Amino acid sequence: MHVDWESLFANFIAAQLPEGDPAHDLAHVHRVVANARMLAAAEGADLSVVLPAAWLHDCVVVPKDSADRPRASRLAAAAAADFLGQAGYPADHIPAIRHAIEAHSFTARIPPETLAARVVQDADRLDAIGAIGIARTLMLGAAMGKPLYDDAEPLPATRPPDDARAIIDHFYTKLLRLAEMMQTETGRREGERRTALMRLYLDELGRELSGGGLAGS
Numbered sequence: 001m002h003v004d005w006e007s008l009f010a011n012f013i014a015a016q017l018p019e020g021d022p023a024h025d026l027a028h029v030h031r032v033v034a035n036a037r038m039l040a041a042a043e044g045a046d047l048s049v050v051l052p053a054a055w056l057h058d059c060v061v062v063p064k065d066s067a068d069r070p071r072a073s074r075l076a077a078a079a080a081a082d083f084l085g086q087a088g089y090p091a092d093h094i095p096a097i098r099h100a101i102e103a104h105s106f107t108a109r110i111p112p113e114t115l116a117a118r119v120v121q122d123a124d125r126l127d128a129i130g131a132i133g134i135a136r137t138l139m140l141g142a143a144m145g146k147p148l149y150d151d152a153e154p155l156p157a158t159r160p161p162d163d164a165r166a167i168i169d170h171f172y173t174k175l176l177r178l179a180e181m182m183q184t185e186t187g188r189r190e191g192e193r194r195t196a197l198m199r200l201y202l203d204e205l206g207r208e209l210s211g212g213g214l215a216g217s
Contacts, residue, residue: 013059028136036051056083057076077102106125122187126191130195133194134197150166150168179192
């Protein structure tokens with residue numbers, strides 16, 4: 001009997017995601033799946049591992065300000081493995097899927113040991129940068145009640161960046177570094193393109209906040 005696995009994954013993840021988290025909603029999952037499909041095609045990764053891992057990578061979401069945050073990907077991997085086993089997914093793929101989910105997280109710091117895990121990690125990190133990344137950062141920071149920037153020094157130049165204090169600092173503590181951390185050549189190229197856009201945004205933000213002259217004046 002044919003099983004529409006992706007519909008099964010989509011229905012399962014839709015039921016697991018918490019409400020009110022703009023950075024980990026169903027739209028994020030769909031974008032990560034699309035990124036993973038693109039990267040897998042370019043890099044030759046196994047879709048039977050990549051796609052379930054991409055669909056299920058956030059099936060357990062731990063708030064970013066929780067002390068349990070570093071364990072989120074391990075918790076998600078365990079929950080995904082249980083779900084896949086009960087659903088009858090081919091058992092020989094489940095360990096690789098579990099590893100890919102565990103290794104996707106920035107905070108867990110688990111090195112990806114397979115091509116599929118490298119693809120899933122890059123797919124998730126690409127959604128954190130570029131135009132989507134800017135929007136997600138601003139939305140999540142606002143939801144957490146953080147100010148956009150530090151009034152004394154909006155862009156950290158002489159002070160260390162601190163994303164616990166201001167939204168913009170998150171670009172400097174994490175997002176601008178992600179392109180160089182990409183695991184695949186395809187992910188690195190796309191990451192560099194998206195990072196260039198973020199730098200343009202920050203340059204313009206700095207110009208506007210410093211009282212730069214109006215264009216054409």
